[in-house]
Amino acid sequence: MDYNMASDASLVQEYIHGNEQALSTLITRHQQRIYSFIYSKVFDKDVSEDVFQDTFIKVINTLKRGKYNEEGKFLPWVMRIAHNLVIDHFRKNKRMPMFENKGDFNIFSVLSDDELNIEKQLIKDQIECDVQELIKELPEDQLEVLTMRIYKDMSFKEISEATGVSINTALGRMRYALINLRKIIEKHNLILTN
Template sequence: MEDDKLVKRCQVGDKEAFQELISKYHPFVYKFLIKITANEDVAEDITQETFLKLIRNIEKFDVHGKAKFSTYIITISKNCYIDYLRKEKKFSQDLAIDENINAEDINTNTESIVLEKIYSKEVKKELENLSEEQKLAIKMKYIEGLTLKEIGEKLELEPKTVKSRIHNGIVKLRKIFEGGDKL
């Protein structure tokens, strides 16, 4: 509720409210971007771009809608990161972007963090080091956009088994990117 009041003040041009909002969310956005970029300078640049876009588009946030403000700002930062990847030619044009990524619980959602990186060449390379079962399940879910049920039907597996393979593969990928370890 506090965020809604702050956003309403921002929407009417209250500069102090903007400063409060930025102070409150800068660490949240920066930490998210550090996790997906693994580069402090890039994370800071994208954080700045995120807040510039937020300031320019604050009126688009519906304080009475379903989405939390934290989800809105993480979505902006995710899109800024994707723009950065495109500019750096690290974005693979043949992959479809899954616009249904839920950034709601970004601090605990390992899948969201890895999903952001799945479009980079580095992750595609590391994906090849997973077991065939994990690699196939992850590709079908995040690249082909299939549901757990659809993957299960194609592979003749229970959806819970598919979910487990995806989860375990993503955990392995996360360990690689957090610690620089090889599988």
């Protein structure tokens, strides 16, 4: 069998049946794309190596356990694993921020105060106040759905029961409410970010 010419699907089948050379071909074929994808997210070679390695360990384990089903394609599946591991990396870093040793140690690079300071709190209050004014410009039916969903935290099922319309109509009204809000924001040149 010419491994270089073989499709991913047949290489995967070869590997599942115990042919280790098939895995080597698969890695060689896709390593650049997967590694570049990881690096483009984390911008650190050491972290990229780790994520790449963890990605293929997951791939190997899944294939050897016979849990892989050839529903989609091999590369998108591996990319999805890599993507999830990159997210895990950032989540882990958020809980335990990495300390970069650059000589001058700054305690605030590893310690941060999650609470908003006075300035940020003022900006947040102003934005919320602006948004409350903006939504008054929405048509009555959209305003009703948006208020119930965002301010009263009701589910779309509850909204549909309360307003007497179907869930799909409630979803549609919410969608149009957001579209119209964006239009109003653009029209008034408003910047509603902290």
